[in-house]
C-alpha cells in the first residue's frame with residue numbers, strides 16, 4: 447500500500463498547533479499513500495481491523511486521535527490477521 | 531472407585547468412536563454413490579450429528595505409575611508438578627479449526643496430557659494443506675480434518691479423549707459446545723468465526739486463546755480472561771471484507787502458524803494448569819522475516835463493549851456472516867463486478883484459441899504466481915501496475931495490441947481477454963481497462979475469463995498446475 451515500504455522515517459513540517467495522530471493520518475494520506483486510501487482510512491481515522499500502536503502500546507491507552515506526538519515517537523499500523 | 535471411573539471413561543470413549551464410525555460409513559456411502567447432492571447437504575447433517583452433552587471428566591485423586599512415567603519430564607518442573615498435571619488431566623479444551631494452528635496446538639496439548647480435546651473443522655484434508663497442517667498425511671486426503679486429527683493424536687497419546695466435530699461452528703451449535711469445555715483455542719481462518727467464538731466464550735465465561743497467521747507473520751492474544759478485554763473490545767467493527775486476505779490468496783509459510791500454534795498451546799497449558807497466561811491484555815506479534823517477537827500492551831476491557839461491557843446488547847449469538855459481510859466456510863471469495871456480457875468461460879476461450887481468433891490475453895497475477903505457471907502466449911501486467919496506470923507496462927500492452935491488430939484489417943472492437951488465478955482480479959482489471967482513455971485502448975473490448983487459470987486447469991487442461 448505504501449509502495450511496499452514497511453518503515454518510514456518522517457520529519458513532519460512545522461505547524462502552529464502540536465501534531466496529533468489525527469493530523470498525522472491526514473498527512474500520511476496526502477504524502478505516503480500511493481493507491482486506494484480506503485484500504486487504510488475510513489473517515490478521519492484508520493479503517494476497522496487496523497490497530498494503531500504508539501511506542502508499542504495500543505493507541506486507545508494514549509488518547510487515540512488526540513494523542514500529541516513527541517519527538518522520536520514510533521507509530522505502528524498493524525493489520526489484524528485472520529488466517530490459520 | 532478408580533475402576534468405576536475408568537469404566538465410565540471407556541464406555542464414553544466407545545460411544546464416541548461408534549459415532550465416528552457411523553459418520554465415516556455414511557460418508558463412504560455417499561462418496562461411493564457419487565451423490566453430489568448428499569455432499570452438499572453434508573455440513574447441515576454433520577452439525578445435527580454433533581455429539582451431544584459430554585459427561586464431565588472424572589477428578590483424579592492421584593497419578594498412576596503409567597502417568598508418572600509418561601509425564602515425568604514435566605512433572606519435575608516446580609511450576610507444574612503433580613498438582614498441575616492433575617489439573618491438566620481434568621481439563622477439556624475446544625480447538626476451533628484443525629489447520630495450520632490447530633494441528634501443532636492439539637499435538638502438544640495431547641502430548642502434555644490434557645483430559646479431553648474437542649476438535650472442530652468443517653473441511654476435508656487436501657494436498658495443499660499438508661505443508662502446514664502437520665497432523666494430516668497423504669493417506670488421509672479427502673477425510674474430514676477433525677477425524678484425521680483425532681486419528682493422528684490417538685497414536686500419540688491414547689489416554690486423552692478426542693471428540694471430533696465434523697462441521698462448522700454455527701450460531702446454533704457454538705454456545706452449547708463452548709459451555710462443555712474449560713478453555714477455547716481459536717485456530718480458525720476467517721473473520722465471522724472469530725466473532726462467533728469470541729461471543730460464545732464471553733456468554734459462556736470461558737477464556738479464549740486466539741492465534742492467527744498469514745504470510746510470514748503471526749499474532750496471539752488471550753481474550754476474556756481474568757477481567758481482561760474480549761475480541762470485540764479490541765475490534766468493535768469487522769474489517770471491510772475486501773481488506774481481508776486468507777492463506778489461499780496471501781500465502782503462508784507452514785512453520786509460521788506452527789510456531790504460533792505452539793505458543794497458543796503453551797498459553798492453554800498455563801491456563802489449564804493454574805499458572806496463568808502472559809497474554810491477558812497483551813498481544814504477541816511475530817515477524818518471521820525479521821525474526822522478531824513484540825509484546826504489545828492492549829486496552830483494558832471496555833465498559834461500553836457490546837458483548838462483555840456493563841450493558842451488553844449482544845446477549846445471544848447472532849448472524850456473524852451477515853455482520854462481517856463474508857462467509858465462514860468459503861475458501862475463496864467470488865466477486866461479481868462485471869455483467870455476463872463482459873465475461874467469457876474457459877470453454878469459450880479455448881474455442882477462440884482453436885479458431886485462431888486474433889486477440890491479446892492479459893495475465894494480471896503477481897509475478898511470483900506467474901513464476902509458478904503461465905500460459906505461454908499471455909502478456910503479463912500485475913494488477914497493482916494496472917491500478918497505478920504504470921506507463922511502461924501500458925505501453926507494452928499497447929504495442930502487443932497493435933501487433934495483433936494488424937492481423938485483422940483494422941477491426942473496430944479488438945478483444946483483450948483478462949485472466950488471473952480465480953477470476954476476481956481479472957474483473958477488477960477489466961474495469962480499469964474500460965476506463966482507460968488512451969486512444970489505443972478506445973477500440974479495445976476487454977472481457978474477463980471466468981474462474982481464471984484454476985478453471986482452465988480443471989476444465990480444459992488437466993496438465994496445467996493447480997495451486
Ligand SMILES: [Zn+2]
Nearest residue numbers: 760763835838
Ligand atoms: Zn468486550
